[in-house]
Amino acid sequence: MTSIDTPRAGAAEAGAPPAVRLDRISKTYGNSTAVDDLCLDIAPGEFFSLLGPSGCGKTTSLRMIGGFTDPSAGTVLLSGEDVTALPPDKRNVNTVFQSYALFDHLSVADNVAFGLKRKGVARAEIRTRVAAMLERVQLGGLGDRKPGTLSGGQRQRVALARALVNRPQVLLLDEPLAALDLKLRRRMQVELKQIQREVGITFVFVTHDQDEALTMSDRVAVMNEGRVEQCGTPEDVYEHPASRFVASFMGTSNLVPGTYRDGQVVLDCGPALPVGPRDGVADGAAVSLSVRPEKIWLSDFEPGMALVRGVVRETVYSGPTTTYLIELAPDVTVSVLEQNTDRSRMEDRWCGGESVEIGWRPEHCLVLE
Numbered sequence: 001m002t003s004i005d006t007p008r009a010g011a012a013e014a015g016a017p018p019a020v021r022l023d024r025i026s027k028t029y030g031n032s033t034a035v036d037d038l039c040l041d042i043a044p045g046e047f048f049s050l051l052g053p054s055g056c057g058k059t060t061s062l063r064m065i066g067g068f069t070d071p072s073a074g075t076v077l078l079s080g081e082d083v084t085a086l087p088p089d090k091r092n093v094n095t096v097f098q099s100y101a102l103f104d105h106l107s108v109a110d111n112v113a114f115g116l117k118r119k120g121v122a123r124a125e126i127r128t129r130v131a132a133m134l135e136r137v138q139l140g141g142l143g144d145r146k147p148g149t150l151s152g153g154q155r156q157r158v159a160l161a162r163a164l165v166n167r168p169q170v171l172l173l174d175e176p177l178a179a180l181d182l183k184l185r186r187r188m189q190v191e192l193k194q195i196q197r198e199v200g201i202t203f204v205f206v207t208h209d210q211d212e213a214l215t216m217s218d219r220v221a222v223m224n225e226g227r228v229e230q231c232g233t234p235e236d237v238y239e240h241p242a243s244r245f246v247a248s249f250m251g252t253s254n255l256v257p258g259t260y261r262d263g264q265v266v267l268d269c270g271p272a273l274p275v276g277p278r279d280g281v282a283d284g285a286a287v288s289l290s291v292r293p294e295k296i297w298l299s300d301f302e303p304g305m306a307l308v309r310g311v312v313r314e315t316v317y318s319g320p321t322t323t324y325l326i327e328l329a330p331d332v333t334v335s336v337l338e339q340n341t342d343r344s345r346m347e348d349r350w351c352g353g354e355s356v357e358i359g360w361r362p363e364h365c366l367v368l369e
């Protein structure tokens, strides 16, 4: 696997210091390394996601920003100020945990007011700010209710309001939508993004769900084994994954083994596919050709496309799309996603066993060493 050397993933806006800077942060527990020499800049007002599989160090990174975990090495800066030695309550950040951690004996409004009361904010101001925040998260009429009487999505919004009302510089969110069912989760993703845009607070959002990260984020850091493998816009990391890990973690990616030679990838199963010259890939290098399912064509090929034959092994209809699993060689199967827009095509959809030709544009495939 290629590990991408990102000296500093992300860049702050010219002038203003980054809202969050992790400078060579590491965290070790005994012999094991949870976070490994992490460098990250998060710009003010950015919706930034830490994405990666379970155990890759997302929560540990977030906890070091919040001050709940001390780094073994490195520096944490908030708006240019070194806060590495400061406890959580001395940092202008708030955290929303997956479990919400609401006070069940307090009303919704008192839950939201909690931080302001502790800070000694005047009563009248507390009342105004709490009411405004409850409106913003669409809980206007529910201030007197107890959290136990609310739905999961409503409780999630109380937790969010309780954090936002303190007007933190940075809001840390650790899988805040994980407990919600899929439909509510999709709705909350859109709402959360809208709220973030309105309040303009920097969000650092932890998730292991790539769709969620792609939908919500301005930028995503894809983590693996305590390191950032790639950091960029959702389009960057999806369309131009920098490593095999990122390509396969970000949705379905077809990885076909072959050898790079003179602008072509010669597949282990025979055919030579044109991909054009690739900088930095040596002739004779063992590579994987990566091409997204939606970028593969099944008919009406254009000149210059890379064409290869295969056998349809499976056809999966799922409403708006159909996925075909096409075997190019033993143990080499690619999936092809087609929109179900063409009525006539749907009627003669393949049922498996047919030999077919598929094709893609050379610029749509990646050559990963």
Ligand SMILES: Nc1ncnc2c1ncn2[C@@H]1O[C@H](COP(=O)(O)OP(=O)(O)OP(=O)(O)O)[C@@H](O)[C@H]1O
Residues within 6 Å of the ligand: 029, 033, 034, 052, 053, 054, 055, 056, 057, 058, 059, 060, 061, 208
């Ligand atoms: N207090 C601790 N003591 C020992 N090891 C820990 C501790 N906290 C975390 N780790 C280890 O550090 C690694 C990263 O953990 P972390 O909780 O950051 O992962 P994560 O990416 O948030 O995973 P998940 O998606 O499952 O929440 C894991 O291997 C974990 O077991």
Ligand SMILES: [Mg+2]
Residues within 6 Å of the ligand: 058, 059, 060
């Ligand atoms: Mg975690």
